[in-house]
Amino acid sequence: MLWYGELARYRLRARLFVLAACHAGTGSVEFGSEYVGFPGAFLAAGARQVLAPLWAVSDTSTALLMRHFYTALATPVSPAAALREAQQQVAANPATAHPYHWAGFQLFGAA
Structure with missing residues (x-):
């Protein structure tokens, strides 16, 4: 802990x-x-x-977003661009299109 x-x-x-x-x-x-x-x-x-x-997102939605985030991050893009790409991919899925599933993730700090 x-x-x-x-x-x-x-x-x-x-x-x-x-x-x-x-x-x-x-x-x-x-x-x-x-x-x-x-x-x-x-x-x-x-x-x-x-x-x-910023809020409690379901484990399933978090896992989906993280998979897309790390896939994008493995390419030569910034963490901000990788997050944007991941959020767009999760939002494009009808089952996770509601902002609850993807909009809660925030990138803090210097770009």
Whole structure:
């Protein structure tokens, strides 16, 4: 288990962290006098970008979006372009066309 406060002690060097758990992009933690969410904690610890959901997306929809995201990311595109491609592919499927299934994923940090 990783606690918010522990992240401040790390010096993360990864280009991208993916937090696919429910509500990983929400919530708050206090760093000094400032409140930040889980993605903000990763960014403060040195991560360049963080992909996280803003609400609880179904496991099936998340798995589908992640499959498309990582497939796109394996090509020479940015994480933002890979996310856009994945969201478009999930939205194109009638079973997952509702924004609940794909719009909750947000990319935080520098492009």
